[in-house]
Amino acid sequence: MRNSKHSVCLFTAASLFCAGLLIPEPLLAQPAVDHSQHATPAPAPVTTPAVDHSQHMMTPSSDAASARDPHAYSGGYQRGSGLYALAQGNGQLHMADSHRFGAVIIDQLERTSGDDEATIYDLQAWISQGYQRVTLKAEGDIEERTLEESRTELLWTRAFSPFWDTQLGVRHDTGAQPDQSWLALGIQGLAPYWLEIDATAYLGSSGQTSLRLDAEYELLLTQHLILQPSAELNLYGKRDAERGVGSGLSDVTVGMRLRYEFSRQFAPYVGVEWAGKYGDSKEFMRAAGEKNSGTRWVAGVRFWLSN
Numbered sequence: 001m002r003n004s005k006h007s008v009c010l011f012t013a014a015s016l017f018c019a020g021l022l023i024p025e026p027l028l029a030q031p032a033v034d035h036s037q038h039a040t041p042a043p044a045p046v047t048t049p050a051v052d053h054s055q056h057m058m059t060p061s062s063d064a065a066s067a068r069d070p071h072a073y074s075g076g077y078q079r080g081s082g083l084y085a086l087a088q089g090n091g092q093l094h095m096a097d098s099h100r101f102g103a104v105i106i107d108q109l110e111r112t113s114g115d116d117e118a119t120i121y122d123l124q125a126w127i128s129q130g131y132q133r134v135t136l137k138a139e140g141d142i143e144e145r146t147l148e149e150s151r152t153e154l155l156w157t158r159a160f161s162p163f164w165d166t167q168l169g170v171r172h173d174t175g176a177q178p179d180q181s182w183l184a185l186g187i188q189g190l191a192p193y194w195l196e197i198d199a200t201a202y203l204g205s206s207g208q209t210s211l212r213l214d215a216e217y218e219l220l221l222t223q224h225l226i227l228q229p230s231a232e233l234n235l236y237g238k239r240d241a242e243r244g245v246g247s248g249l250s251d252v253t254v255g256m257r258l259r260y261e262f263s264r265q266f267a268p269y270v271g272v273e274w275a276g277k278y279g280d281s282k283e284f285m286r287a288a289g290e291k292n293s294g295t296r297w298v299a300g301v302r303f304w305l306s307n
Contacts, residue, residue: 255272
């Protein structure tokens with residue numbers, strides 16, 4: 001170990017000695033240079049003259065015709081005239097909830113075939129302003145040019161949430177059975193998962209009570225092809241042999257309709273529907289020699305009009 005350390009020291013000293021021999025003597029003897037005179041002088045301050053902007057002020061055009069027309073982009077509407085004009089002395093704008101709107105919706109206009117052939121209609125017509133609406137509902141079956149069954153309701157409707165309305169009004173039934181009138185109270189709206197619900201309770205003129213539940217769902221197969229399952233059931237508070245209804249669950253109807261919307265306002269459809277009676281209503285049908293359940297095919301059109 002000692003010998004190796006000694007060898008390294010000898011090699012280092014020899015290297016430094018040789019390097020000293022290779023450096024030229026003038027370079028070794030060159031005197032030190034004074035760099036104090038090489039300092040860069042400080043730049044002289046630059047003074048920027050002030051600019052007078054008084055001549056740059058914009059002046060109004062002397063030609064009034066070259067000014068922009070304030071009504072050029074209003075689509076023809078003006079504050080004091082037209083559909084959305086303000087009333088005299090009223091500073092509020094006319095918004096959508098201050099106008100009256102109306103619509104007629106023919107939800108079902110169809111012909112059935114199968115156990116019984118009939119023409120069925122189901123429609124709504126309404127006129128509204130703001131949160132309030134007057135609604136007319138009509139539904140019925142026509143068999144062999146005879147009105148077999150009909151239900152007509154006149155309702156006052158008011159929205160109590162973004163998707164739900166309360167309904168209050170009257171209902172009148174007519175057809176093959178004796179006529180009957182009812183008071184109606186219910187709700188109608190859109191439940192979670194886009195389920196359309198219509199639930200109404202009725203109080204008849206003879207003390208009869210009834211509950212009607214109707215549910216529909218629209219399944220969009222494409223933007224134009226729509227499958228619509230539906231279900232409807234009716235319950236009664238007491239037995240009414242004159243009209244052929246029993247207490248409790250009286251009848252259930254379920255159906256499936258496939259429609260094609262050529263537009264939002266017009267859509268033909270085809271489908272199938274099953275209807276059945278229960279409880280005493282079923283016994284009344286048997287006693288009359290009629291079927292208490294059956295399936296029928298339907299084909300029809302759905303359309304609506306609005307202002």
